[in-house]
Amino acid sequence: MTGGGTTDLDPFRASVRDWCREHVPRTWRAAQTGVGDDEFVAFQQEWFAELRRAGWAVPHWPAEWGGGMTTAEQVVLYQELAAADAPRLVLAFVSIHHAASTLLAAGTDEQRRRHLPAILDGEIWCQGFSEPEAGSDLAALRATARREGDAYVVNGQKVWASGALHSDWCLLLVRTDPEAPKRKGISYLLMDMRSPGLDVRPITQATGEAHFCEIFMDDVVVPVANLVGVENAGWAVAQQTLGAERGMTMLELSERLGNAGFTWLVDACRAPRRDGQRPIDDPVVQDRLAALEIEVTALRGLCRDVVERHETGTVGPADASIVKLYYSEVLQRLMDFGAEVGGLPVHTVLQKPISSGWESGAWVLDFISSWEWTIPGGSSEIQRSIIGERGLGLPREPVAGS
Amino acid sequence: MSDDLSELHDELRSVARDLLARSGSGTAVAHGTAPASADWGLLARSGWTGLEVPDALAGSGATFAEVGVILEEMGRAATVSPYLGTVVLAAGALGLVGTSPLRDDLLQGIAAGELVVAVALADGALDHVDAVPPFRLEAGPEGPRVHGRADFVPDAADASDLLLVAKGLDGDPVLVHVPISTPGLDVVDQPVVDATRRLAAVSAVGVVPGEGAVLAFAGDPAHAAARLFDRAALAVACDSLGLARAMLDATVAYVAQRRQFDRAIGSFQAVKHACADMLVGITVVEELVRAATEAFVADTPGAAVAVSMAKARSSEVAVEVAGAAMQLHGGIGYTWEGGIHVHLKRAALDRSLFGSPTAHRRRVAAPHLARAGAAPG
Numbered sequence: 001m002t003g004g005g006t007t008d009l010d011p012f013r014a015s016v017r018d019w020c021r022e023h024v025p026r027t028w029r030a031a032q033t034g035v036g037d038d039e040f041v042a043f044q045q046e047w048f049a050e051l052r053r054a055g056w057a058v059p060h061w062p063a064e065w066g067g068g069m070t071t072a073e074q075v076v077l078y079q080e081l082a083a084a085d086a087p088r089l090v091l092a093f094v095s096i097h098h099a100a101s102t103l104l105a106a107g108t109d110e111q112r113r114r115h116l117p118a119i120l121d122g123e124i125w126c127q128g129f130s131e132p133e134a135g136s137d138l139a140a141l142r143a144t145a146r147r148e149g150d151a152y153v154v155n156g157q158k159v160w161a162s163g164a165l166h167s168d169w170c171l172l173l174v175r176t177d178p179e180a181p182k183r184k185g186i187s188y189l190l191m192d193m194r195s196p197g198l199d200v201r202p203i204t205q206a207t208g209e210a211h212f213c214e215i216f217m218d219d220v221v222v223p224v225a226n227l228v229g230v231e232n233a234g235w236a237v238a239q240q241t242l243g244a245e246r247g248m249t250m251l252e253l254s255e256r257l258g259n260a261g262f263t264w265l266v267d268a269c270r271a272p273r274r275d276g277q278r279p280i281d282d283p284v285v286q287d288r289l290a291a292l293e294i295e296v297t298a299l300r301g302l303c304r305d306v307v308e309r310h311e312t313g314t315v316g317p318a319d320a321s322i323v324k325l326y327y328s329e330v331l332q333r334l335m336d337f338g339a340e341v342g343g344l345p346v347h348t349v350l351q352k353p354i355s356s357g358w359e360s361g362a363w364v365l366d367f368i369s370s371w372e373w374t375i376p377g378g379s380s381e382i383q384r385s386i387i388g389e390r391g392l393g394l395p396r397e398p399v400a401g402s
Numbered sequence: 403m404s405d406d407l408s409e410l411h412d413e414l415r416s417v418a419r420d421l422l423a424r425s426g427s428g429t430a431v432a433h434g435t436a437p438a439s440a441d442w443g444l445l446a447r448s449g450w451t452g453l454e455v456p457d458a459l460a461g462s463g464a465t466f467a468e469v470g471v472i473l474e475e476m477g478r479a480a481t482v483s484p485y486l487g488t489v490v491l492a493a494g495a496l497g498l499v500g501t502s503p504l505r506d507d508l509l510q511g512i513a514a515g516e517l518v519v520a521v522a523l524a525d526g527a528l529d530h531v532d533a534v535p536p537f538r539l540e541a542g543p544e545g546p547r548v549h550g551r552a553d554f555v556p557d558a559a560d561a562s563d564l565l566l567v568a569k570g571l572d573g574d575p576v577l578v579h580v581p582i583s584t585p586g587l588d589v590v591d592q593p594v595v596d597a598t599r600r601l602a603a604v605s606a607v608g609v610v611p612g613e614g615a616v617l618a619f620a621g622d623p624a625h626a627a628a629r630l631f632d633r634a635a636l637a638v639a640c641d642s643l644g645l646a647r648a649m650l651d652a653t654v655a656y657v658a659q660r661r662q663f664d665r666a667i668g669s670f671q672a673v674k675h676a677c678a679d680m681l682v683g684i685t686v687v688e689e690l691v692r693a694a695t696e697a698f699v700a701d702t703p704g705a706a707v708a709v710s711m712a713k714a715r716s717s718e719v720a721v722e723v724a725g726a727a728m729q730l731h732g733g734i735g736y737t738w739e740g741g742i743h744v745h746l747k748r749a750a751l752d753r754s755l756f757g758s759p760t761a762h763r764r765r766v767a768a769p770h771l772a773r774a775g776a777a778p779g
Contacts, residue, residue, distance in 0.1 A: 130733070133661075134662075135662065135732050135733055136662050136663075136667075136732070137662035137663045140662070140663075159733065160733055203737055203738075203739075204433045204737065204738035204739065205736055205737060205738060206728070206735075206736050206737065206738060206740075206742070206743035206746070207743075208433050208434075208738065273527060273528050273529070274525070274527050274528060275528050277528070282760070284760050285760075332725075336721070339750055339754075340753060340754065340758060340759075340760075343526075343527070343529055343754045343758065344526045344527065344553065344554045344594070344601070344751075344754045344755065345527055345553075347594035347595050347596065347750070347751055347754065348592055348593065348594055349595075350593060350594075350595060364595040364747070364750055365595060367750065368595075368743060368746060368747065371725075371728050371729065371735070371736050372736065374729055375728075375729060375732055375733060375735070375736055376733065379729070379732065380729070381670070381672040381673065381676075384672065385672070397670070
């Protein structure tokens with residue numbers, strides 16, 4: 001299914017395509033290479049506002065909050081945005097996905113009214129889940145919230161909070177009952193990032209960029225009104241939030257990999273070297289390129305299929321893990337091959353554009369940043385265990401926290 | 403390898419490991435800061451710059467086997483130094499030409515640690531493994547001139563002297579010595595993602611070689627030029643092996659102490675098996691590198707294929723192992739400060755330096771193609 005088979009979507013597809021032709025900045029990749037944080041934030045906010053004017057910033061939200069697009073239309077939208085190589089909503093990602101799905105699933109009416117319209121106006125959120133000692137074992141988190149009257153007093157450290165430096169709010173997991181078993185003593189809070197007692201420090205990544213941050217919390221006061229769901233039942237809310245990043249966002253990423261990412265790989269294989277030889281003239285290169293095309297094609301199909309399964313309620317218990325694992329590893333293999341087939345000349349590309357996905361044509365850096373997929377959000381090792389246990393019903397590993 | 407030699411290598415390795423660790427390079431430095439170079443004077447005083455220089459020229463008359471040990475340890479430490487250009491390639495190239503005052507001066511200077519020399523022996527923008535000289539001598543009314551270009555020449559930007567491999571007037575390859583300030587010679591730094599390597603584009607337009615600067619290879623010139631390329635490829639294979647070992651050691655140490663789910667992550671089969679795969683890969687590469695080194699030093703008929711086997715597999719395994727190291731270090735492995743990226747980037751560069759794995763495998767397969775015409779029995 002490419003969407004082309006359903007004729008009533010054709011006019012919508014054409015309108016998105018026309019819109020892209022007019023609105024996607026032609027040179028955004030060059031303009032977003034080597035720029036500072038301020039320019040990145042300004043560009044992201046501008047692009048978000050542009051999409052909002054078109055009615056496409058939050059297509060997956062319920063109609064009453066400004067969304068309401070059908071799943072089939074969303075698929076078309078993301079396919080066309082990827083085909084046009086539009087910038088990606090990097091800064092607003094947590095806001096429009098995790099924050100929104102948390103508020104919609106478990107927030108109070110007041111919390112929704114306070115934040116959902118604000119997100120549409122550009123309110124930025126980050127996610128304060130991981131900690132130095134709680135990565136794959138997220139439930140081992142140690143940051144604490146102590147109840148004092150109408151507020152929680154929060155202490156501890158979070159890590160890998162993407163975009164925290166630019167965030168207004170934080171989705172925060174904290175331990176509210178230190179005596180309870182790991183998953184039973186966790187609460188979910190909404191933390192104002194302008195609160196006193198917060199210190200946000202960017203982490204320089206392996207690529208040299210610094211999108212992720214550490215958040216240090218020293219007696220930060222969070223009103224009890226900012227509790228999401230029930231005290232000590234935050235783990236279940238977090239599971240819903242984590243689940244929200246599968247489905248459509250994976251479809252968007254797979255479309256981007258299949259469009260710009262794969263196109264550039266073909267270009268790299270076709271580019272003549274100084275002696276006129278092209279890598280693609282080598283049958284070995286043809287074979288590996290074709291093998292990757294098969295994988296990327298399968299990935300895109302799988303993502304569309306899983307989106308439909310979400311729609312029809314037939315999504316399997318391991319589907320999200322299969323998609324995440326497969327995307328991560330195809331991404332890594334593709335970038336690895338790009339770095340190899342490009343030879344030494346591609347090693348001279350020292351910067352990649354921000355505001356993109358994990359494909360930029362800067363092969364060596366893209367290869368390095370592919371570990372941004374195989375490590376976080378449940379590492380590939382964790383995903384394989386989930387697939388074996390939840391997907392295939394194999395016995396659980398002997399230990400594992402409860 | 404004899405027991406004596408093996409003992410000597412073990413000792414050399416242990417001294418090198420200690421010294422390179424102390425020299426400070428290879429450790430992650432703040433982003434935007436160039437990593438520190440190893441102390442060149444210290445390397446010279448340790449006798450490493452003169453390993454392959456004859457005794458008579460104040461060297462120690464050793465072979466590539468000893469240089470290979472140093473190279474492995476430099477890979478382990480991700481050392482920043484012009485050792486590859488100066489000691490491995492320049493002294494190695496000068497060992498292939500007939501003796502002359504210039505050649506002896508250069509070798510002495512290298513052994514003493516006074517000279518940094520680079521060799522432009524292949525154009526790194528291409529993916530050739532057949533030792534095509536990137537430069538050529540052209541006859542002219544006022545004598546021969548050198549023309550040509552080679553990209554990604556190791557250590558050229560830091561060198562005082564260059565040795566250009568050129569196609570001579572009679573068609574045989576020769577070595578042309580050119581001081582860096584020679585008119586018509588242009589050396590442009592080519593920064594790469596791997597900050598531990600210094601590569602540069604070398605171009606020559608009508609460069610006039612000085613008196614006695616065109617050095618003829620001793621024996622069969624084509625074979626000598628081919629040996630020089632093999633030396634470069636084998637050097638990279640050694641570097642890759644050393645860095646892979648460093649990544650395995652670091653990973654084993656990390657997963658033994660990092661705890662998640664109330665146990666050391668190294669106790670999980672997924673992690674343990676990944677480490678085991680790293681060790682198996684490295685162990686196999688050790689065999690290939692050892693065999694290639696022995697064949698190269700003895701200049702056996704199978705040396706070129708042995709070198710290609712070592713280079714193809716070593717540089718691939720290094721990328722796999724460094725990648726697995728980043729994976730198994732988890733979040734900390736992806737930070738700049740964690741430093742795994744230094745080795746992963748160097749491994750990725752090594753893979754493309756002096757012939758890709760694909761190009762080297764083609765050279766391994768070539769004898770089978772050549773033989774295919776002859777019908778069996």
